[in-house]
Amino acid sequence: MSSAPLLTSILTIVAGIIFFFLSFLFEWVERKAVARIQKRVGPYFTGPGGIFQPFVDFLKLLSKTEAISKGTELLFYRASPIIGVTLLTYGFLHLPFLSQSPVLNFNGDLLVIFIVFAFTCLSYLMAGLSLRTPFTVVGTGRLIVQYSLYELIFLSSFALIFFQAGSATISDIVRYQMINRPLVLYQPIGFIVAVFSLLAKLEKPPFDLPHAKQEVAAGWMSELSGRTLAYMRLIGNMDYLFSISLIVTLFLGGGSGPFASQIIVLWPIYFLIKALAIALVLSYIEGVAVRVRSILLPMRLGIPLTSLLVVQAVILAIWRMGLW
């Protein structure tokens, strides 16, 4: 019994370090894939195939001096990266990445995800509004509208999973998928809606309105520099990896696959392959899409996605009724 806290803390550190470095790997995959789709090469000279480029970017920003403007609210400016990085790493510990059982788990820990996303958004807002210039105010305003619209859709698709699996505990949902089939086969519409709204949540093209370059400079990131920019970019990468891992866990059955129950090593490998597949799908949309007009954001995309979710819920309800 006494070794359990020690094992948990070791696993926490290992998972934290893996999460930190994987987030850079995923940025590299994304940049490389988008470049390939646009017939470019992408990062090439730094490391084999440019694989160290995101990490070198991070180190460079850490070593640069910070240009802090007069009037910056330093409490917000300093606290925002800490909140974001800490909570996203904490959230990742609740996902079954290393093995079937997550490092940390308790009854109903799907709700932790809601808190993690809320605080990630809060850290963006704090960083954006720490200095109120026209660019940051417009950028943060757009961020709030986009986030509140699409995170609602994203998290609603998880509500459908809760209805089907009958549990709000992540490890129970994974077990349900291992006993039956991955939930993407039961809820394909919900899966598509979740992946699509993920793009809006992560501010990737076509939903990069909060930092639309030609309109609002760098949006809410305009006034960040040096260390803070490095960590806010890291939060972006971590958010990307965390959201993808979440979809893999909830829709694709985590790292389950052939022989995964016999050979323990296969679990993280399958998990990573599934996560990379989703990252490539997202990169493809990013590479070919152009930015949506801000008026189309709620009307043409928000309403159809919501109605698709309603359709999925109705189908699910009918299916459950038929089963009873």
Add this chain to the structure above:
Amino acid sequence: MEESNSIKLIRKSPWLFHFNSGGCNGCDIEVVAALTPKYDVERLGAVLTASPKHADILIITGPVTRQTAGSLKMIYEQMADPKIAIAIGTCACSGGVFRGGYNVLGGAEKVIKNVICIPGCPPNPRQIFAALKKLYENKLEEEKNDGGSKLTKE
């Protein structure tokens, strides 16, 4: 020039910020051509940033006019240290054909001390890539110390 760690890292991930100080857009198109498929400076890790506070390298195109000199100085001051300025095109290097005009101050060196110059009207995107590649490999050293400016040719 003292070689700090930070300068070394800037060479490996040069983030660009583009500023047109009153040019004809010829060089701007070549800068865009350097970013797009055929020359793709992202191979070196270069990204075109949207805010000067994120950037390491200021790319200046066009002669510096009296109207834009203040903006150029302000943008350069907003960039976090250490930083590098690159003047692209003959106009940005010396003023070009507009030198001596009533509204033209001259090259970018009138406002910023040390500028890497890439002459041409407009320079080939290959020259822009070559200059950034030389910067990446730290081979610009031997050509500096002539009047504070560095000249690179292909």
